[in-house]
Amino acid sequence: MAKRIEVKGLDIYYDKFLAVQGVSMTIRPKAVTALIGPSGCGKSTFLRTLNRMHELVPKARVEGKVLMDDQDLYGANVDPVSVRRHIGMVFQRPNPFPTMSIYDNVAAGVKLNSKRMKRADLDDLVERSLKSANLWEEVKDRLGKPGSGLSGGQQQRLCIARAIAVQPDVLLMDEPCSALDPISTQAIEDLMLDLKSQYTIVIVTHNMQQAARVSDVTGFFNLKAVGEPGGLVEIDDTETIFSTPSNRATEDYISGRFG
Amino acid sequence: MPPTTEKTGTRGAPLRLGDRVFAGASTGAGVLILVILAGVAAFLVSEAWPAVTAPSEEIPGEDNIVLYIWPLLFGTLLSAFLALVIATPLAVAIALFISHYAPRSVATILGYVIDLLAAVPSIIYGLWGAQVLAPQTVDPTQWLEDNLGFIPLFDGPASATGRTMLTVTLVLAVMILPICTAVVREAFLQTPRLHEEASLALGATRWEMIRMSVLPFGRSAIVGGAMLGLGRALGETMAVAMVLSVSGDVTFDLISQANPSTIAANVALSFPESSGTEINVLIASGLVLFIVTLLVNMAARAVINRRRDFSGAN
Structure with missing residues (x-):
């Protein structure tokens, strides 16, 4: 539970194209780390390398090291499938399995991990996960209904419940609120503050207020120049980044003078 | 999906020529399918009926x-x-x-x-x-x-x-x-x-x-x-x-x-x-x-x- 991630000199390539260069950072356990920066600077790409999801793009690869509690996620005999079982992910747009009920959506990951589980234990786990995701009260009477019938915000919380049901070590969130209205956003943000007591959370967001509200540490990504690869400009306590950043580009970006 | 047969567009809006032509064409295409199907069915039923009512000796091989x-x-x-x-x-x-x-x-x-x-x-x-x-x-x-x-x-x-x-x-x-x-x-x-x-x-x-x-x-x-x-x-x-x-x-x-x-x-x-x-x-x-x-x-x-x-x- 809640492991530390250490990234050392990570370069991310799509075939021969260098997309992100030289990222080194330490992601603290039981804290929310926010990654901010302009579109196309590679923060989502970087996030997806943390659970090896970027490998789904043909010919994508990385150089450098990603260590989770000293275990190299890109080690020679590490199976990306098992990496993803330990590092959960929530996507920009809610993506519950449309053919599954709410219950089955939450249970989906567990059924992958351990094929056999007593019905009562599974019921218990589904209830616990939905409660952790602050969704239980809204769906407890319709667990057998399709997840796609929920509102956008509820669907996103369902996806969070699905991700935490497998008790991952780390939870990655790729702009989890960008498709949601302010009220649903508020609900997800509250949830993140709850969840950080148990999980390491990394969130990519375009919303700087959101980063300021929910995160303990903020990293600023930027392109070095047009046509150059993106990279991490600086990372520090959120308070420091938003008050006295050490880099001029960071200050320009967070104060809206970016251009 | 059945073609729409509405003759008026959005309430009160004047119906444009293009819309009318398209609505007519798609309605026609939809109706045509039904007409063809009904025609085939009618042909089959009317031609099959004599065989149903025919005396058994006219059915080849069977009673x-x-x-x-x-x-x-x-x-x-x-x-x-x-x-x-x-x-x-x-x-x-x-x-x-x-x-x-x-x-x-x-x-x-x-x-x-x-x-x-x-x-x-x-x-x-x-x-x-x-x-x-x-x-x-x-x-x-x-x-x-x-x-x-x-x-x-x-x-x-x-x-x-x-x-x-x-x-x-x-x-x-x-x-x-x-x-x-x-x-x-x-x-x-x-x-x-x-x-x-x-x-x-x-x-x-x-x-x-x-x-x-x-x-x-x-x-x-x-x-x-x-x-x-x-x-x-x-x-x-x-x-x-x-x-x-x-x-x-x-x-x-x-x-x-x-x-x-x-x-x-x-x-x-x-x-x-x-x-x-x-x-x-x-x-x-x-x-x-x-x-x-x-x-x-x-x-x-x-x-x-x-x-x-x-x-x-x-």
Whole structure:
């Protein structure tokens, strides 16, 4: 539970194209780390390398090291499938399995991990996960209904419940609120503050207020120049980044003078 | 989706010429289908009626129309159903290989080859079935009789020519494979990336991802593709007429010389030598085929609609 991630000199390539260069950072356990920066600077790409999801793009690869509690996620005999079982992910747009009920959506990951589980234990786990995701009260009477019938915000919380049901070590969130209205956003943000007591959370967001509200540490990504690869400009306590950043580009970006 | 027949556009808005023309054209196209279908049905019923009311001595070979059509209907359903049983899993497997396993270059070539199978005329399949496939099946069917003869399907005696129901179902399966594969492949390729990533991010292997995301998403396409194939297999005429050795027996034995014919093949083979009531009898069998095909399609529709909430379309 809640492991530390250490990234050392990570370069991310799509075939021969260098997309992100030289990222080194330490992601603290039981804290929310926010990654901010302009579109196309590679923060989502970087996030997806943390659970090896970027490998789904043909010919994508990385150089450098990603260590989770000293275990190299890109080690020679590490199976990306098992990496993803330990590092959960929530996507920009809610993506519950449309053919599954709410219950089955939450249970989906567990059924992958351990094929056999007593019905009562599974019921218990589904209830616990939905409660952790602050969704239980809204769906407890319709667990057998399709997840796609929920509102956008509820669907996103369902996806969070699905991700935490497998008790991952780390939870990655790729702009989890960008498709949601302010009220649903508020609900997800509250949830993140709850969840950080148990999980390491990394969130990519375009919303700087959101980063300021929910995160303990903020990293600023930027392109070095047009046509150059993106990279991490600086990372520090959120308070420091938003008050006295050490880099001029960071200050320009967070104060809206970016251009 | 029925075409809209509204004569006014949005409330109060003037209806533009283009809208009116398009509404008229699409309504006309929709109505035309119904008119054609009704016309065919009316022709079949009016021409079949004399056969239903005809005295028994005018029905070729049998005492009444039901006894005449029943073995044909049985043969039709048996051959089409077995062809479907063989073709559907194969089609799903090929579609999956093309959409999710094969490297892109291989997938493209394989896709073309499958489409090419659909372009082969059925008379060619008939020739191939009768001249090439049938002789090849003689030894295996003998083996089936010897070793699996306790299963009614392989009761025997095995045919010496290979012109058996088994050969016909194999030919039909090959014939319906392309259409099934094409429909299923299209659906698999359209599986939303979001759903695939949802399962992969949970730590699904590729096969688990396919089971969680791709197959459920493509389920209605699998049913739809199978039903399209079934429609083709039910109505297939030439290949069956050329391959099958017919006796008119109603039997589940797939490997013997004695087989029921199918409705379509029987019409094709008997029509040139028929006159008077005999023709009405053949048309009556055609009416039965028409109804069966309609029922199959309605059943497929019902299967697809039953789980619409979970279909992923919303």
